[in-house]
Structures are given as C-alpha cells and as structure tokens.
Amino acid sequence: MQDVVRTCLGWLSVSCLLVFSTALPVPSAEEIVPAAGTSSNSDAAKRGYVWLTKTPLLPPDFDDEVFESVWTVWPQPLRDQARKATPAERRKLAFERYGLVESPDHPGTGPALGYVDAGEGRWVMNCLACHSGTVAGETVLGVPNSLFAMQTLTEEIRLVKLQKGKALAHLDLGSLHIPLGQTNGTTNAVIFGVALGARRDRDINFVLTGNVPPLLHHDCDAPPFWNVRRKKTIYADGFAAKGHRPLLQFVMVPENSGERIRGWEEGAKDLLAWIESLRPPKYPGPVNAELATHGKVVFDQNCARCHGTYGDGSEFPNKIISIEEIGTDRARFDSLRKEYREFMANGWFGHYGEKIDQYRVDTPGYAAPPLDGIWASAPYFHNGSVPTLADVLDSGERPVVWKRSATGFDHARVGLEVERMDAVPATVTLPADRRGYFDTQKPGKSFQGHTYPDALSDAQRRAVLEYLKTL
Ligand code: HEC
Ligand code: HEC
Numbered sequence: 008m009q010d011v012v013r014t015c016l017g018w019l020s021v022s023c024l025l026v027f028s029t030a031l032p033v034p035s036a037e038e039i040v041p042a043a044g045t046s047s048n049s050d051a052a053k054r055g056y057v058w059l060t061k062t063p064l065l066p067p068d069f070d071d072e073v074f075e076s077v078w079t080v081w082p083q084p085l086r087d088q089a090r091k092a093t094p095a096e097r098r099k100l101a102f103e104r105y106g107l108v109e110s111p112d113h114p115g116t117g118p119a120l121g122y123v124d125a126g127e128g129r130w131v132m133n134c135l136a137c138h139s140g141t142v143a144g145e146t147v148l149g150v151p152n153s154l155f156a157m158q159t160l161t162e163e164i165r166l167v168k169l170q171k172g173k174a175l176a177h178l179d180l181g182s183l184h185i186p187l188g189q190t191n192g193t194t195n196a197v198i199f200g201v202a203l204g205a206r207r208d209r210d211i212n213f214v215l216t217g218n219v220p221p222l223l224h225h226d227c228d229a230p231p232f233w234n235v236r237r238k239k240t241i242y243a244d245g246f247a248a249k250g251h252r253p254l255l256q257f258v259m260v261p262e263n264s265g266e267r268i269r270g271w272e273e274g275a276k277d278l279l280a281w282i283e284s285l286r287p288p289k290y291p292g293p294v295n296a297e298l299a300t301h302g303k304v305v306f307d308q309n310c311a312r313c314h315g316t317y318g319d320g321s322e323f324p325n326k327i328i329s330i331e332e333i334g335t336d337r338a339r340f341d342s343l344r345k346e347y348r349e350f351m352a353n354g355w356f357g358h359y360g361e362k363i364d365q366y367r368v369d370t371p372g373y374a375a376p377p378l379d380g381i382w383a384s385a386p387y388f389h390n391g392s393v394p395t396l397a398d399v400l401d402s403g404e405r406p407v408v409w410k411r412s413a414t415g416f417d418h419a420r421v422g423l424e425v426e427r428m429d430a431v432p433a434t435v436t437l438p439a440d441r442r443g444y445f446d447t448q449k450p451g452k453s454f455q456g457h458t459y460p461d462a463l464s465d466a467q468r469r470a471v472l473e474y475l476k477t478l
Contacts (some may be wrong), residue, residue, distance in 0.1 A: 011166055011226060053237040056171075058274040060112070062256070063123045063131040066177050069164050071128035073173065075315070077101055080166045082437060103413065106154025106191060108146055108368030109138065121152065132178075134278075137229045142288065142383045143416035149232030149285040150383055153192040153411075153423070159439040161187055169391030186224050190452065191442045193226035193391045196257075197242075197339065201347055204258040212265035220346065225338035228391030230376060231384045236283040237315070237377040239325045240365060243339050243389035245374030248350050249273040250366030251317030252356045252467035269355065287380020292418045302474025305467045309459065313375035317466040317478050323377055336390050340425030382476050385422035392447050392454040395422030396475055400468045410444045421472060 032286045078089035078097055089097050095115065102109065107119035118124050121136030140152030165179040178187070183264070185202065188194040205219040227243065235241060238249055247253045258268055307316060315323035330340045345368060352366035361442055371388060387393040397420035398405045405425035415424030431444045447454040460468060 019416060049284065051277045052284035052324035053281075055274075055277035055279070056471050058277050059133060059135070059281065060123060062274070063129075064129050064133045065127040067131050068122070068178055069127050069130055069168070069174055069364060072129075073164060073167050073171065074101065074130065076135075076167050076171070077163050080163050080170075082439075088379070100116035103158040105115060105156045106152060107160075108141055108152070110299065111146060116415070120146065121155075137196065138232055141414060143291065144414040145288075147288050147383065149190070149282070150288075150380075151229040151231060151391075153190075153228070153386060154413075155194070155437070156191045156442060157194055158182065158187040158189065159191070162439075166433070185222070188226050189442060189449070190226055190391070190445050193228050195224050195226055196229070197227055197342060198222050200223055200256045201343065203257065204347060204350055205261050206261065207265070207350075207354075209350070209359070210265050211259060211268055212264075212356045213259075213261050220344060223342035225336075225342055225390070227339055227389055228386060230389075231287065231380060232282045233285040233380055234377045235279075237323045237379070238284075238374075240327075242365065243373055244343065244367075244370045245325070245327045246343070246370040247351055247365045248357065248362040249279075250356075250358075250362065251279040253351065254278055254359070256351070256356060265355075288383050290382045292476070294476050295473050298470050298473040300474075301466075302472070304470050305463065306474050309463065310471070311410035314378050317379070324375075326375045327367065327370055328372050328375055333373050334458065335367045335373060335388050336392065336451055336453040336455065338451035339389055345369065378478050380474065380478070381478055382421055386445070388420070388457065390452055391408045392445065392452055395420035396472055397421060397468075398454075399457070400463070402455075402458045402461055402470060405447070405454040407448060408444055408446050421476060 030098075071273060075097070076087060076092070078101060081089060085100070089100055092100065098115070101107070102119065108121065109115060110117065110120040110121050118130040119136075120139055122130040122132050125131045135148070135151055135152075139146070139148050139153060141147065142150055143454075148373075152163070161178045161182045165175060165182075167173075168175055168179060174472075181187075185198060186195050201222060202219055206214055206217040210213050221287055230243075230416065231402075235249065241247050241249050241253065251272065252275065255268055256269070306314075313324065313326050315321065330337050348366065348368045348370070352359050352363055352368055357363065357366050381387075381396065385394060385396070385401050387396070393399050393405055394409050394411065395417055404423065407430055409425040410427045410428070411423045411425045416422075416459060417424040431441060431446055435441055435444065446452060460471070463471065
C-alpha cells in the first residue's frame with residue numbers, strides 16, 4: 008500500500024485522489040445498521056450501503072495516530088485548548104474544525120462517517136465525505152456535507168506526517184497540484200474527474216499518451232443524493248445519463264487497470280440502488296399550512312415548468328436551461344469541455360454510445376434540479392453561493408460575503424444561519440480561517456442569476472418559501 012502511495016507523484020498524484028486500491032471482504036447485508044433515511048428495503052440498496060461503507064475505495068489517507076496528533080499544528084489559542092482537553096474532547100474539536108461527522112455505526116471511535124476503516128487504524132475516504140453531513144446538527148445520509156474542510160484537513164494532516172517522518176499519501180501530494188476546495192463545504196471534485204479521465208482510452212484502460220487538458224479549477228456544492236432517483240441525467244449541467252458506471256469515474260488511477268475498474272460494475276449497480284433508495288428528511292419546524300397551500304399555487308404557476316410538481320401525480324421535466332438564460336456562475340459550465348463529455352458518452356461509461364440519446368455532449372447550460380427536501384440542502388445553486396431559500400427567492404438580498412455558524416439553522420429565511428458582510432474582514436488572514444467565509448466575488452463563486460422569483464410580490468415570495476418547506 009505504501010508503495011502505491013509513494014508512486015503518486017507529479018500529475019499522477021492527481022490521479023491518486025480517489026482510488027479503489029484494495030477490496031476487503033464485504034460483510035453480509037445483515038451486518039449493517041439499516042441506513043437512516045432510506046425507505047426502500049431492496050436487497051441491492053442494502054448491499055450498496057455495505058459496499059460503500061465497508062470497502063476501502065481509496066488508498067488510506069492517514070491513520071489514527073496522525074489524526075490524534077493533528078491538533079499539534081493548529082493555531083493558538085485552539086492548540087492550547089486541545090492540549091488541555093481529554094482525547095474525546097480533542098476528537099470533537101478536530102471533527103468540528105474539519106466538518107467531519109461521527110459515523111452512526113460507531114460514534115466516538117474509529118473513522119468519521121465518510122471514511123472507511125481499512126484496518127490497523129487507517130482511514131480511507133469514501134463518497135460520504137462529501138455526500139453526507141448534518142442539517143441543524145442532525146446527521147443526514149445523502150445530504151451534501153456543507154462543512155467539509157477538505158483542503159484544511161489535507162494540509163494539516165500533511166504537516167503532521169512531515170513532522171513524524173511518515174510517508175505522504177495521495178491527497179497530501181495531489182493537493183500540491185490541484186486545489187481541493189477554497190471554501191469549506193464545496194470542492195473542486197469535478198476537475199478531479201477531468202484530470203483522471205485524460206489518461207484513459209474508451210475502454211477506460213490506462214494510457215500514457217493522453218494529455219491533461221487545461222483545468223479550470225472551481226468549487227462545487229455536491230447535490231443531495233435523494234434527488235438522483237428523479238433525474239434522467241446527472242451533474243450540474245445534466246450531461247451524463249444516469250447510470251452506475253459514471254459513479255466509477257473517480258477510480259481511474261494508473262494502479263487500477265481498466266479490467267479492475269470494469270470488475271466493480273456490480274458494486275456500483277448496488278451503490279446506485281442505495282442512492283436511489285434515499286429520501287429527504289422532513290422539515291422539523293412548524294409550517295403554516297394555509298400559506299403553504301397558497302404557495303403551491305404560486306409555485307405551480309411560476310416554477311413548476313422547470314422544477315416539476317410535488318405530491319400525488321408529481322412530474323419532473325428534466326430540463327436544462329441555457330447558460331445565458333439562467334445566468335448563474337458559469338465556471339462549472341466552462342470547465343467541462345465537449346471532449347470530456349464525448350469521452351464519457353462514447354466509451355465504457357456511456358455503454359459505448361448505447362445511451363447516447365441521454366448523454367448531452369452539447370449541454371447548453373445547467374439542469375433545473377428537483378426541489379425535494381430543498382429546505383435541508385443549503386447552501387444553494389451548483390456552487391453553493393446562496394445561503395438561504397429567502398435569498399434564492401430575492402436576488403437583491405443575497406449576501407456578498409457570508410460566514411455560517413457551526414450548526415445553526417435559520418428557520419425564518421430557511422437555510423444556513425449566517426453572518427452577512429460586504430467583504431472578508433481584513434483581520435482574517437489564515438487561509439484555513441478564510442475558507443470559513445464564502446466570498447461571492449471570487450472566481451467561480453458568483454451568486455448572480457436565476458432571477459425568476461424576483462417577479463413575485465413579497466406576499467407570493469413568503470407563500471412560496473412556506474411551500475418549499477413541505478417538499
Ligand atoms: C470530494 C467530494 C466528493 C466525493 C468524494 C464524491 N463526490 Fe459525488 N459529487 C461531488 C460534487 C461537487 C458533485 C457535483 C458535480 C456536478 O454537478 O458537476 C457531485 C456529484 C455527484 C453525483 C450527481 C448527482 C446529481 O444529482 O446530479 C453523483 C451521483 C455522485 N456525485 C456520486 C458520487 C459517488 C458514488 C461517489 C463515491 C465513489 C462520490 N460522488 C464522491 C463531490 C464529491
Ligand atoms: C426557466 C427555468 C426555471 C424557473 C422558471 C425557475 N427555476 Fe429555479 N432553478 C433553475 C435552474 C437551472 C437552477 C440551477 C441553477 C444553478 O445551480 O446554477 C435552479 C435552482 C433553483 C434552486 C436551488 C436548487 C439547489 O439545489 O441549489 C431553487 C431553490 C429554485 N431554483 C427555486 C425556484 C423557484 C421557487 C422558482 C419559481 C419562483 C424557480 N426556481 C423558477 C431553473 C428554473
């Protein structure tokens with residue numbers, strides 16, 4: 008394993024960002040705690056959850072010893088606070104600093120949710136690091152992890168390893184070449200896939216001749232998993248036909264032969280079944296039913312043509328709106344070139360063009376997502392630039408810079424509890440601290456666009472906000 012890790016140099020380290028390196032035996036479905044938030048009991052979904060949470064999908068990121076020492080590189084006064092704390096309190100401080108969530112299967116011990124236990128105290132990142140988190144302090148499977156501080160965690164882990172003379176791993180090296188995420192809760196994950204795909208042929212066999220295209224780094228907010236079941240195509244620009252194969256695009260590292268990756272097909276099928284079995288959490292606060300009923304009428308007249316309908320006989324139109332019309336930040340749109348979409352559509356991922364009708368090699372803009380459980384998946388838009396639904400509904404209200412509280416939920420505006428400001432305070436100088444501020448003036452982070460709700464009256468807006476709580 009260490010050898011694999013050490014070979015991850017130069018651009019290869021980029022490829023080592025996400026790798027299924029060893030497949031441990033998968034326990035039977037009975038051994039797992041049923042996933043909270045799932046409504047389907049299908050065997051495939053259960054197997055998918057086991058596959059995901061028990062199989063090390065990547066080389067180890069670090070071990071317990073390194074994680075337990077990470078406080079030693081923290082800035083003051085946090086470091087002193089950690090020094091005086093018990094190991095359990097220190098673990099809590101570290102989880103808070105990096106946006107890690109305790110696993111419901113073994114809270115307080117072992118790897119966080121989002122990491123697989125690879126034995127010998129080793130932590131291996133999996134999909135849930137970005138795709139599960141907390142809402143108003145409660146753990147929710149499939150919700151984007153809006154607190155994940157991937158860049159800060161990686162930088163501080165690397166420092167500890169260097170101090171201890173430990174071998175660096177894939178992310179420690181990869182992050183020297185590719186930014187992982189400049190604002191906590193969002194990541195440059197789309198670009199990881201582009202960099203990995205550049206070295207694969209259409210059968211996803213590794214090739215030395217491929218050229219890594221120019222990379223337009225930008226951070227995205229992961230979409231909630233529970234909406235995948237309503238979509239025909241996935242990702243912000245809706246380019247890829249929904250299927251199990253695209254889920255494996257992050258495993259295209261040189262160490263994984265095409266044959267090996269193709270061999271994971273059954274696991275990926277089960278994983279998709281689990282993703283599609285997820286349902287959104289219910290809004291926990293009070294709802295004014297009369298106002299929400301009025302809001303439904305306004306919504307159906309103004310929003311449903313793009314976002315679909317909800318409740319009995321609901322329909323979802325799977326629309327993609329041109330980039331000029333939607334007007335939200337275009338870095339994500341510009342970052343994925345036609346060549347990459349063609350590679351996905353015409354090769355193994357797209358069943359060699361068999362699904363070509365569903366792939367959109369020339370996608371015009373961004374997909375209008377389903378709004379199920381929308382109350383829970385703040386911040387909003389594909390780049391996570393807008394902290395509350397009230398701000399989505401009134402483009403003039405959106406904060407230029409915002410900083411969220413640790414776990415607070417704003418029930419009035421529906422979304423993250425934030426401090427609003429015009430600029431990141433000059434006193435905030437450490438990069439780790441700056442990542443706690445969402446600065447919409449930075450490239451790829453604009454809050455512009457999607458001005459449709461501006462046409463509503465204040466009363467209509469209030470009603471739609473109430474209705475959105477019920478989806
Ligand atoms: C480092 C964070 C990160 C990790 C790890 C990660 N994802 Fe994602 N995922 C994202 C982001 C960001 C997006 C949004 C990309 C876009 O829309 O273009 C995304 C999008 C998706 C989507 C599309 C959902 C939709 O509604 O369109 C699926 C499905 C998905 N990821 C599955 C997975 C699976 C399965 C894994 C594990 C093998 C995984 N992801 C690992 C960050 C991550
Ligand atoms: C012409 C199509 C269209 C109309 C009409 C429209 N939207 Fe949207 N909406 C979109 C698209 C496309 C996005 C994704 C934008 C992005 O992520 O950059 C979006 C995003 C959103 C989001 C954020 C979703 C998320 O997961 O982050 C919300 C909330 C939303 N719309 C609510 C509404 C409401 C409420 C209305 C009606 C008042 C409305 N929209 C009207 C196309 C539309």
